[in-house]
Amino acid sequence: MNIARHIALIDELCFRPFPAEHGPSDDGFGGPGHHVAVLETDDGPDGDPARRAVTVDRFEEDHDAVYEVLASRWGDTGPWNPRTGREETPEPWAWLAARAGAARVWEVQGTGRWVAVAVADRDPNDAIRLLAVVTKTPPP
Structure with a gap:
Protein backbone atom coordinates (compact mmCIF):
# COMPACT_ATOMS: atom_id res chain seq x y z
CA MET A 1 0.00 0.00 0.00
CA ASN A 2 1.24 3.44 -0.89
CA ILE A 3 -1.34 6.07 0.02
CA ALA A 4 0.77 8.92 -1.38
CA ARG A 5 0.90 7.17 -4.76
CA HIS A 6 -2.88 6.58 -4.70
CA ILE A 7 -3.56 10.25 -3.91
CA ALA A 8 -1.15 11.41 -6.64
CA LEU A 9 -2.94 9.23 -9.20
CA ILE A 10 -6.37 10.50 -8.13
CA ASP A 11 -5.09 14.09 -8.41
CA GLU A 12 -3.75 13.37 -11.90
CA LEU A 13 -7.05 11.82 -13.01
CA CYS A 14 -8.89 14.96 -11.92
CA PHE A 15 -7.16 16.79 -14.78
CA ARG A 16 -6.28 14.05 -17.30
CA PRO A 17 -8.36 14.28 -20.48
CA PHE A 18 -11.02 11.61 -20.80
CA PRO A 19 -10.51 9.06 -23.58
CA ALA A 20 -12.73 9.29 -26.66
CA GLU A 21 -13.47 5.55 -26.56
CA HIS A 22 -13.63 2.79 -23.96
CA GLY A 23 -10.37 0.99 -23.40
CA PRO A 24 -7.54 0.07 -21.05
CA SER A 25 -5.12 2.55 -19.52
CA ASP A 26 -1.88 2.20 -17.59
CA ASP A 27 -3.79 2.22 -14.31
CA GLY A 28 -7.15 0.68 -15.17
CA PHE A 29 -9.48 1.74 -17.97
CA GLY A 30 -11.53 4.65 -19.14
CA GLY A 31 -14.12 5.85 -21.55
CA PRO A 32 -15.93 8.99 -22.60
CA GLY A 33 -16.39 11.01 -19.42
CA HIS A 34 -14.62 8.74 -16.94
CA HIS A 35 -11.45 7.08 -15.67
CA VAL A 36 -11.33 3.99 -13.45
CA ALA A 37 -8.05 3.34 -11.65
CA VAL A 38 -7.25 0.10 -9.89
CA LEU A 39 -5.26 1.33 -6.90
CA GLU A 40 -4.72 -2.15 -5.45
CA THR A 41 -5.76 -5.67 -6.39
CA ASP A 42 -5.33 -9.11 -4.89
CA ASP A 43 -4.35 -12.29 -6.70
CA GLY A 44 -7.95 -13.27 -7.39
CA PRO A 45 -10.25 -15.84 -5.85
CA ASP A 46 -8.67 -18.90 -4.32
CA GLY A 47 -11.76 -20.47 -2.74
CA ASP A 48 -10.69 -19.66 0.82
CA PRO A 49 -13.39 -17.47 2.45
CA ALA A 50 -11.19 -16.73 5.49
CA ARG A 51 -8.35 -15.46 3.31
CA ARG A 52 -10.81 -13.39 1.28
CA ALA A 53 -12.20 -11.81 4.46
CA VAL A 54 -8.69 -10.86 5.60
CA THR A 55 -7.98 -9.31 2.20
CA VAL A 56 -11.24 -7.34 2.25
CA ASP A 57 -10.37 -6.04 5.73
CA ARG A 58 -6.91 -4.94 4.53
CA PHE A 59 -8.36 -3.19 1.50
CA GLU A 60 -10.98 -1.48 3.69
CA GLU A 61 -8.14 -0.14 5.88
CA ASP A 62 -6.39 1.19 2.79
CA HIS A 63 -9.69 2.68 1.59
CA ASP A 64 -10.09 4.42 4.95
CA ALA A 65 -6.55 5.83 4.72
CA VAL A 66 -7.26 7.26 1.25
CA TYR A 67 -10.58 8.59 2.52
CA GLU A 68 -8.92 10.40 5.43
CA VAL A 69 -6.56 12.26 3.09
CA LEU A 70 -9.30 13.19 0.62
CA ALA A 71 -11.76 14.13 3.40
CA SER A 72 -9.20 16.51 4.89
CA ARG A 73 -8.99 18.18 1.49
CA TRP A 74 -12.56 18.03 0.14
CA GLY A 75 -14.66 17.41 3.26
CA ASP A 76 -16.28 14.48 5.02
CA THR A 77 -18.82 12.55 3.00
CA GLY A 78 -21.17 9.81 4.00
CA PRO A 79 -21.07 6.57 2.06
CA TRP A 80 -22.81 6.52 -1.31
CA ASN A 81 -24.93 3.40 -1.49
CA PRO A 82 -25.48 2.55 -5.14
CA ARG A 83 -28.58 0.52 -4.38
CA THR A 84 -30.62 3.40 -2.96
CA GLY A 85 -31.16 5.26 -6.24
CA ARG A 86 -34.51 4.78 -7.94
CA GLU A 87 -33.64 6.31 -11.28
CA GLU A 88 -31.60 4.69 -14.04
CA THR A 89 -27.95 4.63 -13.03
CA PRO A 90 -25.57 6.16 -15.60
CA GLU A 91 -22.04 4.94 -16.28
CA PRO A 92 -19.58 4.68 -14.63
CA LEU A 130 -9.43 -0.82 -4.33
CA LEU A 131 -10.81 1.52 -6.99
CA ALA A 132 -10.83 5.21 -7.76
CA VAL A 133 -13.37 6.52 -10.26
CA VAL A 134 -13.11 10.02 -11.71
CA THR A 135 -16.01 11.14 -13.84
CA LYS A 136 -17.81 14.19 -15.14
CA THR A 137 -21.17 12.49 -14.44
CA PRO A 138 -22.66 13.32 -11.02
CA PRO A 139 -23.76 10.34 -8.93
CA PRO A 140 -27.44 9.47 -9.19
Missing part, protein backbone atom coordinates in the same frame (compact mmCIF):
# COMPACT_ATOMS: atom_id res chain seq x y z
CA TRP A 93 -21.84 4.58 -11.55
CA ALA A 94 -23.70 1.45 -12.73
CA TRP A 95 -20.36 -0.32 -13.25
CA LEU A 96 -19.21 0.69 -9.76
CA ALA A 97 -22.54 -0.32 -8.18
CA ALA A 98 -22.19 -3.82 -9.62
CA ARG A 99 -18.80 -4.25 -7.94
CA ALA A 100 -18.88 -2.30 -4.66
CA GLY A 101 -21.46 -2.07 -1.90
CA ALA A 102 -20.60 1.54 -1.05
CA ALA A 103 -18.26 4.33 -2.10
CA ARG A 104 -17.07 7.67 -0.78
CA VAL A 105 -17.78 10.43 -3.29
CA TRP A 106 -16.62 14.03 -3.64
CA GLU A 107 -17.32 16.78 -6.12
CA VAL A 108 -13.92 18.30 -6.91
CA GLN A 109 -14.59 22.03 -7.06
CA GLY A 110 -13.23 23.82 -10.11
CA THR A 111 -12.75 20.67 -12.18
CA GLY A 112 -16.27 19.63 -13.16
CA ARG A 113 -15.40 16.14 -11.93
CA TRP A 114 -16.50 13.71 -9.26
CA VAL A 115 -14.21 11.28 -7.44
CA ALA A 116 -15.32 7.99 -5.88
CA VAL A 117 -13.19 5.56 -3.88
CA ALA A 118 -14.48 2.05 -3.15
CA VAL A 119 -13.52 -1.53 -2.41
CA ALA A 120 -14.85 -3.85 -5.10
CA ASP A 121 -15.63 -7.10 -3.33
CA ARG A 122 -19.20 -7.98 -4.37
CA ASP A 123 -18.30 -10.88 -6.65
CA PRO A 124 -16.68 -13.80 -4.77
CA ASN A 125 -15.43 -15.13 -8.12
CA ASP A 126 -13.52 -11.96 -8.92
CA ALA A 127 -10.42 -10.28 -7.50
CA ILE A 128 -10.82 -7.74 -4.71
CA ARG A 129 -9.81 -4.26 -5.82
Whole structure:
Protein backbone atom coordinates (compact mmCIF):
# COMPACT_ATOMS: atom_id res chain seq x y z
CA MET A 1 0.00 0.00 0.00
CA ASN A 2 1.24 3.44 -0.89
CA ILE A 3 -1.34 6.07 0.02
CA ALA A 4 0.77 8.92 -1.38
CA ARG A 5 0.90 7.17 -4.76
CA HIS A 6 -2.88 6.58 -4.70
CA ILE A 7 -3.56 10.25 -3.91
CA ALA A 8 -1.15 11.41 -6.64
CA LEU A 9 -2.94 9.23 -9.20
CA ILE A 10 -6.37 10.50 -8.13
CA ASP A 11 -5.09 14.09 -8.41
CA GLU A 12 -3.75 13.37 -11.90
CA LEU A 13 -7.05 11.82 -13.01
CA CYS A 14 -8.89 14.96 -11.92
CA PHE A 15 -7.16 16.79 -14.78
CA ARG A 16 -6.28 14.05 -17.30
CA PRO A 17 -8.36 14.28 -20.48
CA PHE A 18 -11.02 11.61 -20.80
CA PRO A 19 -10.51 9.06 -23.58
CA ALA A 20 -12.73 9.29 -26.66
CA GLU A 21 -13.47 5.55 -26.56
CA HIS A 22 -13.63 2.79 -23.96
CA GLY A 23 -10.37 0.99 -23.40
CA PRO A 24 -7.54 0.07 -21.05
CA SER A 25 -5.12 2.55 -19.52
CA ASP A 26 -1.88 2.20 -17.59
CA ASP A 27 -3.79 2.22 -14.31
CA GLY A 28 -7.15 0.68 -15.17
CA PHE A 29 -9.48 1.74 -17.97
CA GLY A 30 -11.53 4.65 -19.14
CA GLY A 31 -14.12 5.85 -21.55
CA PRO A 32 -15.93 8.99 -22.60
CA GLY A 33 -16.39 11.01 -19.42
CA HIS A 34 -14.62 8.74 -16.94
CA HIS A 35 -11.45 7.08 -15.67
CA VAL A 36 -11.33 3.99 -13.45
CA ALA A 37 -8.05 3.34 -11.65
CA VAL A 38 -7.25 0.10 -9.89
CA LEU A 39 -5.26 1.33 -6.90
CA GLU A 40 -4.72 -2.15 -5.45
CA THR A 41 -5.76 -5.67 -6.39
CA ASP A 42 -5.33 -9.11 -4.89
CA ASP A 43 -4.35 -12.29 -6.70
CA GLY A 44 -7.95 -13.27 -7.39
CA PRO A 45 -10.25 -15.84 -5.85
CA ASP A 46 -8.67 -18.90 -4.32
CA GLY A 47 -11.76 -20.47 -2.74
CA ASP A 48 -10.69 -19.66 0.82
CA PRO A 49 -13.39 -17.47 2.45
CA ALA A 50 -11.19 -16.73 5.49
CA ARG A 51 -8.35 -15.46 3.31
CA ARG A 52 -10.81 -13.39 1.28
CA ALA A 53 -12.20 -11.81 4.46
CA VAL A 54 -8.69 -10.86 5.60
CA THR A 55 -7.98 -9.31 2.20
CA VAL A 56 -11.24 -7.34 2.25
CA ASP A 57 -10.37 -6.04 5.73
CA ARG A 58 -6.91 -4.94 4.53
CA PHE A 59 -8.36 -3.19 1.50
CA GLU A 60 -10.98 -1.48 3.69
CA GLU A 61 -8.14 -0.14 5.88
CA ASP A 62 -6.39 1.19 2.79
CA HIS A 63 -9.69 2.68 1.59
CA ASP A 64 -10.09 4.42 4.95
CA ALA A 65 -6.55 5.83 4.72
CA VAL A 66 -7.26 7.26 1.25
CA TYR A 67 -10.58 8.59 2.52
CA GLU A 68 -8.92 10.40 5.43
CA VAL A 69 -6.56 12.26 3.09
CA LEU A 70 -9.30 13.19 0.62
CA ALA A 71 -11.76 14.13 3.40
CA SER A 72 -9.20 16.51 4.89
CA ARG A 73 -8.99 18.18 1.49
CA TRP A 74 -12.56 18.03 0.14
CA GLY A 75 -14.66 17.41 3.26
CA ASP A 76 -16.28 14.48 5.02
CA THR A 77 -18.82 12.55 3.00
CA GLY A 78 -21.17 9.81 4.00
CA PRO A 79 -21.07 6.57 2.06
CA TRP A 80 -22.81 6.52 -1.31
CA ASN A 81 -24.93 3.40 -1.49
CA PRO A 82 -25.48 2.55 -5.14
CA ARG A 83 -28.58 0.52 -4.38
CA THR A 84 -30.62 3.40 -2.96
CA GLY A 85 -31.16 5.26 -6.24
CA ARG A 86 -34.51 4.78 -7.94
CA GLU A 87 -33.64 6.31 -11.28
CA GLU A 88 -31.60 4.69 -14.04
CA THR A 89 -27.95 4.63 -13.03
CA PRO A 90 -25.57 6.16 -15.60
CA GLU A 91 -22.04 4.94 -16.28
CA PRO A 92 -19.58 4.68 -14.63
CA TRP A 93 -21.84 4.58 -11.55
CA ALA A 94 -23.70 1.45 -12.73
CA TRP A 95 -20.36 -0.32 -13.25
CA LEU A 96 -19.21 0.69 -9.76
CA ALA A 97 -22.54 -0.32 -8.18
CA ALA A 98 -22.19 -3.82 -9.62
CA ARG A 99 -18.80 -4.25 -7.94
CA ALA A 100 -18.88 -2.30 -4.66
CA GLY A 101 -21.46 -2.07 -1.90
CA ALA A 102 -20.60 1.54 -1.05
CA ALA A 103 -18.26 4.33 -2.10
CA ARG A 104 -17.07 7.67 -0.78
CA VAL A 105 -17.78 10.43 -3.29
CA TRP A 106 -16.62 14.03 -3.64
CA GLU A 107 -17.32 16.78 -6.12
CA VAL A 108 -13.92 18.30 -6.91
CA GLN A 109 -14.59 22.03 -7.06
CA GLY A 110 -13.23 23.82 -10.11
CA THR A 111 -12.75 20.67 -12.18
CA GLY A 112 -16.27 19.63 -13.16
CA ARG A 113 -15.40 16.14 -11.93
CA TRP A 114 -16.50 13.71 -9.26
CA VAL A 115 -14.21 11.28 -7.44
CA ALA A 116 -15.32 7.99 -5.88
CA VAL A 117 -13.19 5.56 -3.88
CA ALA A 118 -14.48 2.05 -3.15
CA VAL A 119 -13.52 -1.53 -2.41
CA ALA A 120 -14.85 -3.85 -5.10
CA ASP A 121 -15.63 -7.10 -3.33
CA ARG A 122 -19.20 -7.98 -4.37
CA ASP A 123 -18.30 -10.88 -6.65
CA PRO A 124 -16.68 -13.80 -4.77
CA ASN A 125 -15.43 -15.13 -8.12
CA ASP A 126 -13.52 -11.96 -8.92
CA ALA A 127 -10.42 -10.28 -7.50
CA ILE A 128 -10.82 -7.74 -4.71
CA ARG A 129 -9.81 -4.26 -5.82
CA LEU A 130 -9.43 -0.82 -4.33
CA LEU A 131 -10.81 1.52 -6.99
CA ALA A 132 -10.83 5.21 -7.76
CA VAL A 133 -13.37 6.52 -10.26
CA VAL A 134 -13.11 10.02 -11.71
CA THR A 135 -16.01 11.14 -13.84
CA LYS A 136 -17.81 14.19 -15.14
CA THR A 137 -21.17 12.49 -14.44
CA PRO A 138 -22.66 13.32 -11.02
CA PRO A 139 -23.76 10.34 -8.93
CA PRO A 140 -27.44 9.47 -9.19
